[in-house]
Amino acid sequence: VFINSLGLPTYDAKEIGLAFRKEKLGSFDKSIVITASEQQEYFKVVMAALSKIEPKIAAKTQHITHGMMQFADGKMSSRKGNVVSGDGLLAELADVVGEKIADRNFEIAEADEIKTMIAVAALKYAVLKQSPGKNIIFDRDKALSFEGDSGPYIQYSCVRAKSVLEKAHDRKLIPNPHKLPDGWATRPLEKMLYRFPETIEKAMNEVAPQNIVTYVTQVASEFNSFYGNEQVLDGSKSEGYKLAIVRATSIVITNC
Numbered sequence: 001v002f003i004n005s006l007g008l009p010t011y012d013a014k015e016i017g018l019a020f021r022k023e024k025l026g027s028f029d030k031s032i033v034i035t036a037s038e039q040q041e042y043f044k045v046v047m048a049a050l051s052k053i054e055p056k057i058a059a060k061t062q063h064i065t066h067g068m069m070q071f072a073d074g075k076m077s078s079r080k081g082n083v084v085s086g087d088g089l090l091a092e093l094a095d096v097v098g099e100k101i102a103d104r105n106f107e108i109a110e111a112d113e114i115k116t117m118i119a120v121a122a123l124k125y126a127v128l129k130q131s132p133g134k135n136i137i138f139d140r141d142k143a144l145s146f147e148g149d150s151g152p153y154i155q156y157s158c159v160r161a162k163s164v165l166e167k168a169h170d171r172k173l174i175p176n177p178h179k180l181p182d183g184w185a186t187r188p189l190e191k192m193l194y195r196f197p198e199t200i201e202k203a204m205n206e207v208a209p210q211n212i213v214t215y216v217t218q219v220a221s222e223f224n225s226f227y228g229n230e231q232v233l234d235g236s237k238s239e240g241y242k243l244a245i246v247r248a249t250s251i252v253i254t255n256c
Contacts, residue, residue: 002016002049011042012042012045012046012049015033015043015046016046016049016050016053019031019050019054019057019058019061020054020057023057028060029060030060030061030062031060031061031062032062032063032064032207033061033062033063033064034063034064034065034066034132035063035065035066036065036066036067036068037065037066037067037068037133039065040063040065043063046063047061047063062207064132064133064207065132065133066132066133066136067130067133067134067135067136068135068136069127069135069136069138070135070136070137070138071137071138071139071140072137072138072139072140072142086123089123090116090119090120090123091119092140093118093119093122093123093140093143093144094115094116094118094119095115096140096144097114097115097118097119097144098111098115100144101114101115117155118144118151118152118155120151121151121152121154121155122143122144122150122151122152123143123151124151125143125150125151125154125213126138126139126142126143126150126151128209128210128212128213129149129210129213129214130210131208131210132207132208132209132210148217148220148221149217153217153220154216154217154220154253154256157219157220157223157224157249157253158220158250158253158254160223160224160227161223161227161246161247161249161250161253162250164227164232164233164243164246165243165246165247165250167233168232168233168243171233173233173239173240173243174240174243175240175241175243175244175246175247176240176241176243176244177241177244177245177248179240179241180241181236181237181238181241182237184238184241187222187226187245188222188225188226189219189222189223189225189226189245189249190245192215192218192219192222193219193245193248193249193252195215196215196219196252196255196256199211199212199215200212212256215256216252216253216256219249219252219253219256220253223246223249223253226245230242232246
């Protein structure tokens with residue numbers, strides 16, 4: 001079945017051969033194969049055959065699918081001439097960011113680095129926030145927004161947290177998570193930070209990166225509310241503890 005009339009292997013045979021190749025290169029605990037959703041039926045055949053040939057390899061091989069990317073203003077189409085490559089889309093996003101930061105007086109090298117970082121974040125977020133298997137609707141304006149539900153918003157929130165920490169460092173102030181201020185009421189941000197390990201574990205077990213995207217967006221939102229309602233560097237007895245919350249936030253967002 002997996003050898004054609006010329007005696008050459010079909011894609012199915014090559015995929016099974018690849019599974020054996022992975023095992024030979026270094027016995028793996030789990031292999032996750034990701035393809036477009038159009039390959040779902042094809043992979044059912046591959047996995048069924050692999051389970052007959054080598055059940056141990058099949059048992060630790062998982063296939064998941066992704067949808068297609070579409071523009072908010074219509075589907076990509078070679079006929080319409082609006083198909084873009086990944087590199088091309090990143091370059092386009094970087095150009096838009098460059099226009100937005102043109103008045104910030106950055107050095108050319110620094111501006112180029114910032115443009116690339118924001119463009120990558122915008123695209124990563126837009127892709128990963130959607131659960132695997134579903135199509136991705138890409139909206140350039142929303143992807144580059146600094147006002148929530150976007151990669152740049154997460155970056156902005158993290159930069160804001162680190163800016164507070166830099167000011168504290170300049171004043172020789174140290175975050176102190178062990179000294180809870182008298183009468184302190186637990187903030188929603190603290191409850192969100194506490195959920196970080198379980199969120200990552202759930203995302204891993206379910207192979208669902210969108211859980212991390214949703215979570216980090218909530219953390220960023222709660223942090224910005226905290227930042228707006230609390231004066232962190234106020235010289236009060238709660239200053240060290242509030243600094244610890246800011247530091248924890250920067251670590252969690254960076255790790256996400």
